[in-house]
Every structure is written in structure tokens, then in C-alpha cells.
Amino acid sequence: MVAFSPAIIVGNLTRDPELNYTDGGAARLNFSIASNHYYTDASGEKQEKTSFFNCTAWRYTAEDAADVLEKGVGVIAQGRLEQRSWEDKEGNKRSSVELIVDHIGILCRSIESFERKVRNQEGGAQGASSPRANKARQPVAVGAEEDPPF
Numbered sequence: 001m002v003a004f005s006p007a008i009i010v011g012n013l014t015r016d017p018e019l020n021y022t023d024g025g026a027a028r029l030n031f032s033i034a035s036n037h038y039y040t041d042a043s044g045e046k047q048e049k050t051s052f053f054n055c056t057a058w059r060y061t062a063e064d065a066a067d068v069l070e071k072g073v074g075v076i077a078q079g080r081l082e083q084r085s086w087e088d089k090e091g092n093k094r095s096s097v098e099l100i101v102d103h104i105g106i107l108c109r110s111i112e113s114f115e116r117k118v119r120n121q122e123g124g125a126q127g128a129s130s131p132r133a134n135k136a137r138q139p140v141a142v143g144a145e146e147d148p149p150f
Contacts, residue, residue: 009053009099010076010107011035019066029062031055031069033077033099055079057101065104074107 017031037049079101
């Protein structure tokens with residue numbers, strides 16, 4: 001039996017992500033992805049169905065993603081599905097399934113520009129006491145007019 005069954009969701013963020021920290025100091029990023037499925041029904045009509053997925057990223061993934069994600073950005077998120085169960089105020093049993101994100105990437109169609117982190121010789125950010133503090137960044141042109149490499 002497989003202990004880990006990865007799930008991948010491709011879609012757009014439905015709202016700005018919410019970054020907060022646990023009492024123990026671990027970063028947690030909550031966001032939602034809308035994913036569209038297009039198909040043709042039995043009568044030949046094109047149909048669209050949208051599904052919404054709650055997602056949570058932890059620690060470094062959460063902090064890094066919080067720096068660049070915003071509502072409407074296209075992403076591909078990979079992780080594992082996790083089910084939570086609880087009782088509501090009326091005593092009814094409720095449950096939901098969310099994606100616990102291990103990796104997240106921005107889809108190219110959502111990128112207008114980006115900045116590359118500058119690293120020092122030790123691998124950390126320049127002038128920082130830790131690799132995650134005071135991120136020095138360097139602008140990089142996207143879609144620069146250069147000859148293709150082929």
C-alpha cells in the first residue's frame with residue numbers, strides 16, 4: 001500500500017492568501033484555488049464546471065508563497081489531500097478535504113515580471129543574518145527581446 005498519494009491542482013487563486021503563525025512560530029498560509037473543467041455534454045453543448053479547493057502551505061513554502069501570490073494568479077499546487085472532521089454548532093457532523101501544499105508554482109501566463117534573489121558566497125541573502133531575512137533582490141526582464149537559443 002502506498003503511504004503517500006500526491007494531488008496536483010491547477011487553477012487561479014480566489015482571494016489573497018492569509019499568512020499567520022502558530023504559537024510555536026510555524027508559518028501557515030491559507031488560500032483557495034478555483035479550477036475549471038471544460039467538457040462537451042451528450043447534446044454537443046460545451047460546458048464548464050468550476051471546483052474550489054481550500055489549500056494550506058506551511059513553513060518556508062508558506063513564507064515564500066506569501067511574498068508573490070495574490071488573488072487571480074494562476075498556480076499549480078502539489079501536495080496531499082487531508083480530511084478534517086468536526087461538529088457544527090447544531091451538533092451535525094461536518095467534514096472537508098483540503099490540499100496540504102508541499103510545492104507551488106506560478107503559471108507563466110500570470111507572470112509580468114519577477115525579481116531573482118541575490119545570494120552571498122555562503123548561500124544566504126546578502127547582508128542578512130539568516131538566509132530568509134532581508135531578501136536582497138535583483139530585477140530580471142521577462143520576455144526580453146533576445147534571439148531564441150535555437
